[in-house]
Every structure is written in structure tokens, then in C-alpha cells.
Amino acid sequence: MKKALEDLIVLDLGQIYNGPYCSLMLAFQGAKVIKVEPLNGENLRVRRKGDCHELLMLNSNKLGISLDLKSPEGKAVFLELVKKADVLVENFSLGAMDRLGLGYDVLNKINPQLIYATGKGYGLDGPYADRPAMDLTIQAMGGVMATTGFADKPPVKAGPALCDFLGGIHLFGGITTALYQREKTGKGQLVEVSMHDAIYPTLASALGAYYSQGGKVSQRTGNQHSGMATAPYNVYPTEDGYIAILCVADRQWQSLLRVMKKEELLEDERFQTNIDRSANTYLVDEIVTSWTSGKKKMDIADMLIKANVPHAPVQSIDEVAEDPHLKQRGMIREIVHPKEGKIKVPGSPIRLSDSVLEDVIPAPMIGQHTDQVLQELLGFNEEKLNHLRDNNIIRSIETMKQ
Amino acid sequence: MKKALEDLIVLDLGQIYNGPYCSLMLAFQGAKVIKVEPLNGENLRVRRKGDCHELLMLNSNKLGISLDLKSPEGKAVFLELVKKADVLVENFSLGAMDRLGLGYDVLNKINPQLIYATGKGYGLDGPYADRPAMDLTIQAMGGVMATTGFADKPPVKAGPALCDFLGGIHLFGGITTALYQREKTGKGQLVEVSMHDAIYPTLASALGAYYSQGGKVSQRTGNQHSGMATAPYNVYPTEDGYIAILCVADRQWQSLLRVMKKEELLEDERFQTNIDRSANTYLVDEIVTSWTSGKKKMDIADMLIKANVPHAPVQSIDEVAEDPHLKQRGMIREIVHPKEGKIKVPGSPIRLSDSVLEDVIPAPMIGQHTDQVLQELLGFNEEKLNHLRDNNIIRSIETMKQ
Numbered sequence: 001m002k003k004a005l006e007d008l009i010v011l012d013l014g015q016i017y018n019g020p021y022c023s024l025m026l027a028f029q030g031a032k033v034i035k036v037e038p039l040n041g042e043n044l045r046v047r048r049k050g051d052c053h054e055l056l057m058l059n060s061n062k063l064g065i066s067l068d069l070k071s072p073e074g075k076a077v078f079l080e081l082v083k084k085a086d087v088l089v090e091n092f093s094l095g096a097m098d099r100l101g102l103g104y105d106v107l108n109k110i111n112p113q114l115i116y117a118t119g120k121g122y123g124l125d126g127p128y129a130d131r132p133a134m135d136l137t138i139q140a141m142g143g144v145m146a147t148t149g150f151a152d153k154p155p156v157k158a159g160p161a162l163c164d165f166l167g168g169i170h171l172f173g174g175i176t177t178a179l180y181q182r183e184k185t186g187k188g189q190l191v192e193v194s195m196h197d198a199i200y201p202t203l204a205s206a207l208g209a210y211y212s213q214g215g216k217v218s219q220r221t222g223n224q225h226s227g228m229a230t231a232p233y234n235v236y237p238t239e240d241g242y243i244a245i246l247c248v249a250d251r252q253w254q255s256l257l258r259v260m261k262k263e264e265l266l267e268d269e270r271f272q273t274n275i276d277r278s279a280n281t282y283l284v285d286e287i288v289t290s291w292t293s294g295k296k297k298m299d300i301a302d303m304l305i306k307a308n309v310p311h312a313p314v315q316s317i318d319e320v321a322e323d324p325h326l327k328q329r330g331m332i333r334e335i336v337h338p339k340e341g342k343i344k345v346p347g348s349p350i351r352l353s354d355s356v357l358e359d360v361i362p363a364p365m366i367g368q369h370t371d372q373v374l375q376e377l378l379g380f381n382e383e384k385l386n387h388l389r390d391n392n393i394i395r396s397i398e399t400m401k402q
Numbered sequence: 403m404k405k406a407l408e409d410l411i412v413l414d415l416g417q418i419y420n421g422p423y424c425s426l427m428l429a430f431q432g433a434k435v436i437k438v439e440p441l442n443g444e445n446l447r448v449r450r451k452g453d454c455h456e457l458l459m460l461n462s463n464k465l466g467i468s469l470d471l472k473s474p475e476g477k478a479v480f481l482e483l484v485k486k487a488d489v490l491v492e493n494f495s496l497g498a499m500d501r502l503g504l505g506y507d508v509l510n511k512i513n514p515q516l517i518y519a520t521g522k523g524y525g526l527d528g529p530y531a532d533r534p535a536m537d538l539t540i541q542a543m544g545g546v547m548a549t550t551g552f553a554d555k556p557p558v559k560a561g562p563a564l565c566d567f568l569g570g571i572h573l574f575g576g577i578t579t580a581l582y583q584r585e586k587t588g589k590g591q592l593v594e595v596s597m598h599d600a601i602y603p604t605l606a607s608a609l610g611a612y613y614s615q616g617g618k619v620s621q622r623t624g625n626q627h628s629g630m631a632t633a634p635y636n637v638y639p640t641e642d643g644y645i646a647i648l649c650v651a652d653r654q655w656q657s658l659l660r661v662m663k664k665e666e667l668l669e670d671e672r673f674q675t676n677i678d679r680s681a682n683t684y685l686v687d688e689i690v691t692s693w694t695s696g697k698k699k700m701d702i703a704d705m706l707i708k709a710n711v712p713h714a715p716v717q718s719i720d721e722v723a724e725d726p727h728l729k730q731r732g733m734i735r736e737i738v739h740p741k742e743g744k745i746k747v748p749g750s751p752i753r754l755s756d757s758v759l760e761d762v763i764p765a766p767m768i769g770q771h772t773d774q775v776l777q778e779l780l781g782f783n784e785e786k787l788n789h790l791r792d793n794n795i796i797r798s799i800e801t802m803k804q
Binding site for chain 2: 002004005017021024025029043052053054057058122123125126127128129131132133134136137138139140141142143144145146147148149150153154155156157158159160161162164165166169170171172173174176177178179180181183184185187189190191192193194196197198199200201202203204205206207208210211212215217218220221222223225226227229233235237242243244246248252305308309310311312313314315316317318319320321323324325326328329331332343344346347348349350351352353354355
């Protein structure tokens with residue numbers, strides 16, 4: 001079965017999380033993604049000794065080449081690749097590609113069909129454009145921290161690198177949109193995503209509360225609803241951890257009351273509708289807490305599954321890493337890496353019925369496919385490869401030859 | 403200038419955040435998105451009195467029709483629309499569309515070109531598939547809470563509704579990928595995204611730390627790096643709030659030392675490399691804190707801009723809502739809603755150079771375009787519309803006639 005993006009060639013200059021996640025999604029849909037790294041590898045290679053697990057998670061199903069883009073000869077090789085490519089992905093800091101002489105204007109002239117995708121912290125323009133930006137700074141600037149944590153504690157970041165990943169997946173969506181448009185126009189274009197832009201809509205609940213209160217800033221709500229517009233909606237203590245419980249429909253609240261054996265509250269006017277309950281959030285939370293405390297979280301979960309009340313145990317990282325649901329769905333996959341042995345890497349959250357993801361292939365080592373790619377795509381012979389290698393323009397993998 | 407997705411018709415059954423954000427992105431790229439709501443409107447209409455701001459944020463540039471999908475006649479009207487549509491988006495609970503007789507198998511027979519996009523909490527299969535799922539429960543189950551907050555406080559959710567939005571934007575990427583594939587095959591297909599799947603890769607840092615420590619679960623790291631693999635990397639107290647500061651390169655640390663007038667530490671072997679600094683995180687944090695405390699956050703920001711050290715002030719929601727950068731980039735837009743007056747809504751984080759988003763049109767009121775859409779797409783006459791309206795099969799807007 002042919003995959004959605006088969007026959008497309010992607011030059012992936014991505015580093016750390018943002019760009020690499022974008023191109024991972026392209027690879028999973030069948031594109032031939034060529035990860036282009038400097039001779040010492042991308043920045044994520046060196047986070048810990050050896051290839052860190054994060055890199056292995058986000059670079060499956062890619063070919064890896066290693067090339068010095070700062071040398072004139074390396075640049076010339078890269079420009080030959082650009083002529084063959086459909087898509088380029090990069091998430092360097094602002095202006096880095098221009099300084100290399102590889103900006104959109106240059107590459108678009110060489111290959112007008114190229115879709116040039118740029119993932120940035122603050123985007124290509126605007127007053128903050130040239131500030132250094134990483135997940136942490138965007139969480140601070142973008143309102144994630146302001147809305148995360150408890151009112152009596154400092155603002156706190158979200159644990160996941162959500163700015164990087166939101167940026168990366170928006171970039172993927174922009175690329176596929178541009179690929180569709182290219183089918184109509186025959187032309188490539190510039191696709192731009194700013195992580196800072198991508199965060200703004202996700203604050204819908206907090207912004208909704210802000211505007212509905214005429215511009216009053218609410219305190220951080222901990223695990224309560226960011227707009228304080230749903231109750232119960234919280235994380236409740238149990239004997240062995242925590243459990244999240246919420247009721248978005250009145251029937252769920254009635255069902256919860258029955259499970260808690262609090263039928264006497266069914267007619268209580270303080271709790272009839274969600275608006276009533278939200279006005280009495282702290283009382284609602286007290287009632288639920290008095291029931292969850294002293295019970296085991298999985299016992300509570302079993303009761304709530306039967307009662308059809310939305311809930312979930314708060315899972316720890318080791319529970320997530322071994323989650324039976326994620327495994328059964330192929331979202332957590334065990335593969336064998338030639339150096340690292342058995343590792344667990346993600347499958348694809350985007351499932352197309354006609355482009356099923358069957359095999360996940362380990363991330364390339366630095367320069368693993370340099371020779372192969374330059375031979376196949378550009379027809380370089382052994383002599384040319386030796387010349388480039390001997391002059392430190394390219395790096396081919398040594399470990400594979402052992 | 404023609405937009406990327408112009409001429410495409412999208413039936414948007416989305417509700418709350420996940421589906422509506424996906425179809426908002428389709429609308430911003432030029433698709434004709436028809437928001438199909440029950441006679442009383444989708445669930446988000448009733449969160450607060452009047453149309454809540456969240457709904458207005460996520461339903462710009464859509465046409466709104468109101469139709470009773472539970473009635474045989476309403477279903478028949480919907481099936482006529484399906485014949486004309488390119489894409490259907492839905493994020494109901496598992497099985498809801500099948501119970502309506504509008505599942506993928508049925509609609510694919512009626513229109514084999516249709517791309518049927520389904521956003522789910524836990525996906526279409528697997529052991530958790532039929533559990534109720536919302537942003538909060540996925541944050542609990544998926545590891546967001548486990549990795550968010552301080553070690554000495556309970557796990558806490560991320561403030562933004564990141565599961566809803568990550569799910570929605572992956573779904574958008576899946577749809578545009580399927581649109582590209584349809585250009586090659588002429589066929590539609592099923593696109594599925596589970597929020598729970600979409601969260602897993604975003605835990606890269608925490609999972610990296612977990613695997614690099616041989617399966618040891620770390621404590622929550624507050625504002626420190628989730629993998630404790632970068633230092634400085636934290637949120638530091640100032641006289642008037644907090645500021646995030648991090649150094650990913652040694653030269654940034656050296657630059658920060660100079661700004662802090664701590665040149666005597668330039669040669670200190672405890673802080674030479676990122677690996678050294680990470681091993682002395684608490685000491686690094688103490689040094690930076692002693693410098694930030696007692697200064698104003700914007701004064702510190704000014705110094706760090708000049709020194710090229712990655713940082714950002716922790717902005718409150720009102721600061722985010724009036725952010726000059728987001729405004730200048732057209733990410734925050736002020737538009738005039740016929741009932742609500744001036745409101746602020748998002749632009750598009752996905753920027754295509756050939757499909758610039760010029761106008762943002764307010765979200766439809768319930769049934770605002772029912773008559774228009776049924777006339778234009780299905781050729782219904784006044785008599786037919788009156789019949790459907792009188793029998794409560796459709797709802798047309800009344801307020802617009804006043």
C-alpha cells in the first residue's frame with residue numbers, strides 16, 4: 001500500500017524537538033526524510049553521553065547525512081540536494097539560514113517547487129523576533145506559566161515541552177497544506193510557524209475567563225478548571241496517589257452522587273446545574289475529596305468506569321512508559337537500535353487508514369547514510385566521496401564498517 | 403490570491419476545543435467550513451451566558467448551520483451535504499456517529515472521496531477506547547500532571563488545554579495529508595487522532611531522563627529542566643514577578659556571568675560545560691537568584707537582551723492579552739461581532755506565504771447560515787426551508803432578522 005507522502009524528499013535541518021518532530025511526522029507518512037547534521041551532530045546528540053533517548057524518539061525512519069554547511073564545498077553539495085528536494089525543514093535561530101547563504105530567497109530561486117518550512121520561537125517578524133527562544137522562554141512569555149500551578153505557589157512551567165511540539169506539529173500541518181496547494185499551482189512557498197503564536201489559542205479557557213470578567217486576571221487555579229467554569233473538575237487525593245474527576249453534564253454529577261452514596265444531594269439546589277456547581281466549587285471539591293480520601297485510585301477508577309463519570313488516575317512516568325493502551329495502539333514501540341539495543345520510541349499520533357505505519361526504523365547515527373544519499377540522489381562516485389570525506393566536508397559513519 | 407484550501411467544503415461537527423480548532427485552521431487556509439450544530443448549539447455555547455469567548459475564539463471564518471441530526475429528516479439533509487463535502491471533522495465521544503447512523507462506513511459509501519476525520523480522547527481502539535476523555539483526564543493519564551509542578555506539592559495540570567489543542571492540530575495535519583494523497587488516488591479515507599497518543603512524544607525530556615537513569619522515576623522538577631539536563635534553566639524571582647533564564651550554550655553562561663559581574667566564576671571548573679553545570683544545578687540557581695532578586699523583571703530582560711542570554715519575563719494573562727508582538731504579527735486580532743461588539747480572537751499560527759490570512763470574520767451565531775447553505779449547496783427553496791424549520795428539523799437565525 002502506497003503511503004500518503006511517498007516519493008517526496010525532505011531535507012531536515014531540524015534540531016532538538018521542534019523541527020525533528022515535524023519531520024518525524026513527514027517520515028511516518030512515507031516521505032524520504034534526510035536528516036542533515038553538522039559533522040559533530042545536531043545539538044541534541046550531546047545532551048547526555050551517547051545518543052540521548054530524546055534524539056532516538058524523534059528521528060526514527062529518517063536517513064542521516066553529515067555535512068559541513070559552513071564550507072563552500074559543503075554548501076555546494078547541499079544546494080545540489082535542494083534541487084532534488086520537495087520540502088526543507090529548519091528551526092535554527094532567526095537569520096541563521098540567511099547567514100549561511102541558504103535563506104528562502106536563495107533556495108526558492110534554485111528550486112521554485114521547494115516548500116521551505118521554518119519553525120521559529122517568535123516568528124520571522126515583530127518586536128521579539130530576534131530574541132533567543134526555547135520552550136521555557138515561550139512558556140514564560142506566552143502565558144503557560146501564568147496559568148499553571150497553584151495560586152499560593154510560583155508560576156510553573158508545563159512538564160512537557162509543549163511549545164516545541166505545538167510549533168512542530170503546526171509546521172507539519174503547514175507543509176502538508178502547501179503540498180496540497182502545490183498540486184494546484186506547481187509552486188513551492190514559505191511556511192512559517194512561531195511557537196509563541198501557536199500557544200495563544202491554547203489559552204482559550206483562561207482568556208475566556210479573563211474577558212468574561214471584564215479583564216480581571218484570575219489567580220492560578222491549580223487543578224481546577226482554568227476558567228473556573230466546570231465543577232467538579234479537579235485532582236483528588238487517594239490513599240495511593242491522585243485521581244482526576246470531572247463532570248461536564250448534569251447526569252454525570254447525578255451518577256457520581258449515586259456512586260458516592262450521596263443521593264440526598266440529588267435535589268440540592270446548590271448543585272443542580274454546572275453553573276450552580278461552579279458557584280460552589282469548593283464545597284463540591286470537599287464532598288468529592290471526602291469520598292476519594294482513603295480509597296485506592298484504581299478502585300475508584302473501576303467504580304467510575306461503571307458509573308460513566310469522566311476520570312483518570314494520575315499516572316507516573318513509569319506507568320506512562322508501560323501504558324498497556326499506548327502499547328496496544330502501537331504508540332509505544334520497542335525497536336532494536338544497532339548500538340543502544342532495545343529502545344522504546346513513539347509511533348504516529350496521526351493515523352491515516354490508507355497509510356498505516358508498519359515498521360519503525362531506528363534514528364540514524366551521525367553520517368549513517370551520507371554515502372548512500374549522495375550516491376543515490378546526486379550520483380557521487382567513490383572518488384568524490386573520498387575527496388569530500390578527506391577534506392572534512394562530509395562525515396560518513398565509521399562504526400557501521402566495524 | 404487563491405488560498406491553499408479554497409474550493410474545499412468541510413462539514414464541522416466539532417465541539418468545545420479539539421474539533422473546532424482543527425476546522426478553524428482549515429477555514430483560515432481558505433476552506434468553506436460549515437459548522438453543524440444541534441438546535442440548541444454545541445456544548446461550548448452554554449458554558450457561560452451568551453456565546454462564551456472561547457467559542458468566539460475558535461469558530462471564526464466558519465458558516466453556521468443548525469440541524470437536528472437525530473431526526474430522520476435532519477439526517478437526510480445531512481447526508482445530502484455529505485455528498486457535496488470534501489472533509490468531515492468530528493470529535494464526539496466514541497461511537498456517537500455510529501449511533502446516529504453517520505459512521506465512517508456509511509458515509510464512505512455515500513461519498514468515497516470524503517476525508518472523515520475523527521478526534522478522540524483515547525482513539526478508536528485499545529483498552530481505554532470507550533472511557534470518557536477530556537483534556538483533564540488525558541493530562542492525568544498521559545503523564546502531563548506527573549511532570550508538572552513542584553516535587554513537594556501535588557501533581558498539577560498544565561494551564562492551557564494542551565491535549566485538546568495538540569489533538570486538534572494533529573488532526574488538521576492528518577486531513578491535509580489525506581487531501582494531498584487524494585490528489586494522487588482520487589479517494590478519501592479515515593483520519594484518526596487520539597489526544598492520548600499525541601501527548602506521549604511531548605514527554606521526550608522526562609522519558610529521556612527516565613531511560614537514561616535505567617528506569618528511575620524522577621521527582622517533578624518545578625521550573626527546572628524536565629530531564630535536569632540543562633543549567634541554568636529555571637524561573638527566578640524578581641522584585642515584581644518572575645523571569646525565566648536558561649543557557650543552552652557555554653558562551654551564554656559566560657555572557658550571563660559577565661552581566662552578573664561574576665567574572666571570577668568564568669574559570670570555575672564546576673560550571674565549565676552544561677554537563678558540569680547540570681551536576682551543580684542548585685548552586686547555579688543560587689547564583690542567578692541572588693542576582694535577580696531585588697531587580698525589576700523588565701530591567702533584567704533589557705540586560706539579557708543585550709547580552710544575548712535566553713530569557714523571558716513570566717507574563718500574566720492580561721499581559722499576554724495585550725502582547726504587542728502577538729498584535730503586530732496579527733495573532734491577536736480585534737474584530738467586531740454583531741452582538742458582542744469588539745472582541746479579540748486569534749489569527750493563524752500557520753503562515754503560508756501564498757495564502758495570507760487577511761480578514762477574520764466573527765464566529766456564526768446558532769443557525770446564522772442555515773438558509774444560505776441549504777439554498778446554495780442543496781438548492782432548497784423557501785417552501786422546503788419553511789417545512790424543515792416548522793418541524794424543528796433546522797433552526798435559522800432569528801436575531802439577524804430583527
